[in-house]
């Protein structure tokens with residue numbers, strides 16, 4: 001079986017050329033085609049002779065994603081269903097606003113976690129995405145941003161399908177590739193890794209010496225309530241998560257953003273707000289209150305605007321930075337928590 005050439009490092013490609021009787025710099029040229037120029041065919045590598053291209057073709061394949069379904073929302077948001085080399089599908093989203101274009105990318109096929117409010121949780125986790133499959137989503141959205149909005153992609157959030165910290169090594173390799181001058185050369189400061197809260201992995205990420213930002217799906221600072229919303233979280237107490245976030249801050253000096261949805265009858269009481277305030281005071285953090293997008297589950301209904309405003313007011317009175325995030329792409333099921341290969 002032919003190997004995927006994109007799983008080779010630049011050094012390995014140079015070695016391959018040397019061993020097959022060619023100059024080492026051919027490896028650098030091919031690497032540049034594969035990453036900086038995102039070539040999906042050996043034929044595109046026009047600075048290689050025809051014989052060299054045929055030799056590559058005989059030895060390797062270039063696995064890559066393909067947009068299988070393209071949908072655009074009335075608010076401009078684009079959702080791509082992308083097909084992987086083995087026919088699995090994941091979704092990625094381009095979110096345009098006045099001053100930025102954000103790519104929301106997936107890290108796994110399905111998800112092994114069970115956040116009850118999230119459509120992806122209903123899909124079984126089939127496998128992790130490779131670094132190149134994550135990278136390709138970003139390249140695709142960058143091209144769409146240039147085509148439809150006449151500007152490059154400005155931000156990347158790992159908030160699509162899957163828990164990025166459960167595909168840790170490939171997440172790190174994709175970030176390195178995205179930010180490398182041999183890849184997309186995007187600033188790591190414009191990347192947000194969003195996790196549902198796995199303390200051990202948050203600490204590991206803090207030790208990486210990357211410049212990425214961290215978001216955490218909190219949704220309740222009361223243990224019992226959070227366990228009902230995200231049953232897997234019984235394994236990871238709020239106290240352990242707090243400790244890992246303090247470690248994150250001590251290493252990076254960057255605040256964590258808490259992602260927080262307010263649901264009617266679940267976390268919309270004054271006790272819920274007060275618990276969030278105490279938690280925020282104990283960890284350098286800010287809060288995004290996210291508008292809820294129904295996935296058809298009767299148990300989860302958005303709280304009233306009054307209760308959401310109450311959250312905002314009380315957080316602000318306690319000097320906690322809070323932003324209310326309106327949903328984008330709801331009409332094409334592209335909004336937060338709605339990705340389910342529909």
Ligand code: SF4
Pocket residue numbers: 111112113114115118119120121160161162163196217
């Ligand atoms: S919110 Fe994220 S971690 Fe939770 S089930 Fe959905 S995709 Fe998985």
